[in-house]
Amino acid sequence: MNILRPRVILLLLFLSLTALAARTERLIDKWQPQHYLVNITLNDQLTEISSASARIYVRILKPTRVIDLDFGELTIDRVTLNSKPLEFTHKDGLLLVTLSEDAKPGDEVSLTVDYHGKPKDGLILTKDKDGNPSAVGDNWPNRVHHWIPTLDHPAAKATITFNVTAPAGQEVVANGRLDHVETTASGYRTWTYSESVPIPPYCMIIAVGQFAKVEPVERAVTPLSYYVPLSERDLALKGFSPGGPVVDYFANTVAPYPYEKLALIVGATRFGGMENSSAIVFTSNLFTRAAAPPIDMSKKFGVPSNNLNVIAHEIAHQWFGDSVTESTWSDLWLSEGFATYFAALFVQRSEGEDAFRVSMNNASLAVFAYEKKKLVPIFDRDTENLMDLLNANNYQKGAWVLHMLRSQLGDEAFFRGIRDYYTTHKNSTASSEDLRSALEKASGKNLRAFFARWVYDSGHPQYELAWYWLGKREVRLVLTQRQPGNIFVDPVPVTISTATGKREIVLKPTGKLFIERVPLRQKPTSIEVDSRNVLLDETTVKGN
Numbered sequence: 001m002n003i004l005r006p007r008v009i010l011l012l013l014f015l016s017l018t019a020l021a022a023r024t025e026r027l028i029d030k031w032q033p034q035h036y037l038v039n040i041t042l043n044d045q046l047t048e049i050s051s052a053s054a055r056i057y058v059r060i061l062k063p064t065r066v067i068d069l070d071f072g073e074l075t076i077d078r079v080t081l082n083s084k085p086l087e088f089t090h091k092d093g094l095l096l097v098t099l100s101e102d103a104k105p106g107d108e109v110s111l112t113v114d115y116h117g118k119p120k121d122g123l124i125l126t127k128d129k130d131g132n133p134s135a136v137g138d139n140w141p142n143r144v145h146h147w148i149p150t151l152d153h154p155a156a157k158a159t160i161t162f163n164v165t166a167p168a169g170q171e172v173v174a175n176g177r178l179d180h181v182e183t184t185a186s187g188y189r190t191w192t193y194s195e196s197v198p199i200p201p202y203c204m205i206i207a208v209g210q211f212a213k214v215e216p217v218e219r220a221v222t223p224l225s226y227y228v229p230l231s232e233r234d235l236a237l238k239g240f241s242p243g244g245p246v247v248d249y250f251a252n253t254v255a256p257y258p259y260e261k262l263a264l265i266v267g268a269t270r271f272g273g274m275e276n277s278s279a280i281v282f283t284s285n286l287f288t289r290a291a292a293p294p295i296d297m298s299k300k301f302g303v304p305s306n307n308l309n310v311i312a313h314e315i316a317h318q319w320f321g322d323s324v325t326e327s328t329w330s331d332l333w334l335s336e337g338f339a340t341y342f343a344a345l346f347v348q349r350s351e352g353e354d355a356f357r358v359s360m361n362n363a364s365l366a367v368f369a370y371e372k373k374k375l376v377p378i379f380d381r382d383t384e385n386l387m388d389l390l391n392a393n394n395y396q397k398g399a400w401v402l403h404m405l406r407s408q409l410g411d412e413a414f415f416r417g418i419r420d421y422y423t424t425h426k427n428s429t430a431s432s433e434d435l436r437s438a439l440e441k442a443s444g445k446n447l448r449a450f451f452a453r454w455v456y457d458s459g460h461p462q463y464e465l466a467w468y469w470l471g472k473r474e475v476r477l478v479l480t481q482r483q484p485g486n487i488f489v490d491p492v493p494v495t496i497s498t499a500t501g502k503r504e505i506v507l508k509p510t511g512k513l514f515i516e517r518v519p520l521r522q523k524p525t526s527i528e529v530d531s532r533n534v535l536l537d538e539t540t541v542k543g544n
């Protein structure tokens, strides 16, 4: 997902980290959803769900009598198993269904929940910018249970089929392949979409409205279509023009595109973009928000650079986040850090090296600003409010972790490791440790210390390099690490310039104070640290 605007971050006063209780996440221990069959009928004006039924195909993992679903405030008409009514209680966002007998591990049961009403959240019922009614799912992080009974945790991935019945004038798009459209009762049509591979609940979506559907002329590696408000029909082709090249680039760099099609939708979302599997929703002002100059424009696509970035980011999520899903919220950087970095890689490819440098530089500034307010690890087990995880740690610092790994392992091993990580965990979940082991396998390097410092610990190196020319054909380099907390052992590239040329050396710090003597014929004219910007560091250099 892409954050719409900078969030105001409250300054939190931490007495100590240990005073915070670890966040509790839903575990997938008693039962696991396999498939959802969701039938939704919307009323004439798309202001409520007139009727719905969700059949949840469940595999039992531990002996149990009760299936505890997450479900919001909609009115439940009945819960059944093989058409027989089951007892249930529904309160505080939980639907507890009591089976008629104990279920054993390995059993498969399919519960059907019939319900109706106006969802409080998750399915956004609103007018589009032309004033036409629309209904658009927007579920991150755990808001899908306001309109579909689910196990609402990203790791509880399942396949899904939607039968959406809406007035005949409406266009409907949802996850996966469009199987068929049938005209039903007077003036209504039912659209059937099936997603055949498991997706996280926050990526389950329907989008209903008076969309103009536009298809690009050039074919991409997957069927690509754009759904925009009628008044933006003429803006869609150019506005979404990066879409096809982005899909093709990631398909070549990572692995084949994971889903049956890709719809790019302009509609209701509280984010700048939301990466629903195969049906991405972008903020309704995507094509107009950047109308006021000065705007940094993409040279290649003629769209604002911000838009290129958000389109590449959400499409990158189809592989990272949607197909390979974070196994816990602490691993969110495997979704957001990857989407941020792979969007930057597309920028590097399409806009050039300078644009890439600018984007990585901006990312470091965002991290430094964030860490001044809150110094916690990327792997954050404490933050309770999941929206607060949409921060510079998971996005920009996550991207930097990948950039540093790429620099330290080399392109060949890095991308081989990423492809292996993707292939091993596609349509499933992954942890930070899974990424570490894939990159270790690809590179033959032990990355325990790197992950311990960059992912499971907080902060970034604040180097101070002092150099002394002692007139004895050597320069003495004193590298001090000023950041609070532990040492960073990452190799530090140093460029020594003299009147006759440049020399590159690499310091391998073993302590927060590290001294190296470098034989040199002439006095340096300047010394630079990390000139190729391969470290997320803040550095000052002083010399005599």
Ligand SMILES: [Zn+2]
Pocket: 001, 002, 275, 313, 314, 317, 335, 336, 339
């Ligand atoms: Zn994202």
